[in-house]
């Protein structure tokens with residue numbers, strides 16, 4: 001796929017009209033952005049989120065009387081996260097030609113691995129599952145392999161934006177329950193500071209993941225609006241949580257999660273889709289569908305690298321441009337702190353296809 005091809009493999013692309021960025025140039029800019037963001041992310045991860053699944057929590061103090069439904073939920077969280085090696089290896093393979101993205105996936109994988117271990121500890125220290133049961137459960141889970149939900153890098157990137165946000169939301173709602181703040185009367189009054197700390201710590205990681213993938217999706221949206229919007233449309237049309245088809249007791253898990261007020265279709269619409277849309281400058285699902293439809297009515301030049309004007313009405317490109325610029329300011333500051341700017345600074349390059357303020361595309 002184009003987005004994972006190095007620039008020297010892009011020579012057979014249609015000719016680019018003068019003044020517009022070629023796909024090779026766009027791919028190079030996106031790669032530089034990912035690389036800078038990845039370096040910034042890693043430094044920050046080590047400085048602020050360097051926790052340990054065993055030593056950062058007082059496991060012996062975990063509540064031994066949690067209701068069985070919460071154990072079902074914790075067990076489900078563990079089941080999803082323990083596919084971390086599958087998630088990581090598949091994604092690394094997909095983006096292996098990109099330094100910024102493939103190295104990031106290793107760092108990301110090391111964080112997801114901690115989530116799996118922390119949730120497994122929570123299952124064990126709840127006192128409600130024996131080590132033999134856990135071993136058998138793990139064995140059943142590991143007999144299945146998680147595979148990429150989409151064949152190409154851009155769809156998987158967009159999928160991950162929504163998935164990380166959904167996961168963060170699940171953990172934040174678990175934290176609320178463990179703090180005694182559930183909105184469900186039957187779960188109010190449960191207090192488990194250890195569980196609350198675990199859920200909160202992992203939710204902070206998931207927020208960082210969401211932000212990384214969001215910044216990446218914004219760069220794609222800025223340089224490749226049409227294919228990114230289509231990917232967003234396709235992903236939300238068939239979104240489900242990872243490993244839903246692999247986990248033997250998934251149905252019980254998802255119903256329990258729903259009844260506990262942790263996550264359901266309404267939460268996806270309101271707290272996942274709409275939040276991500278806002279962050280991507282998309283007004284609503286309806287406006288997204290409408291925009292894509294209108295874009296298709298405008299004659300294209302046989303799949304060439306031509307920006308149609310309709311695509312720019314589908315989202316707030318000014319907002320996205322501002323966000324991509326801000327990302328580059330962050331990267332520039334980081335690189336100055338190290339001294340990278342003395343050699344090869346990452347700089348923001350405007351996409352000339354973006355319409356100017358008076359509504360005219362620069363090269364139309």
Ligand SMILES: [Fe+2]
Pocket residue numbers: 081111112115167206
């Ligand atoms: Fe995770």
Ligand SMILES: [Fe+2]
Pocket residue numbers: 112164167205206209
């Ligand atoms: Fe994550």
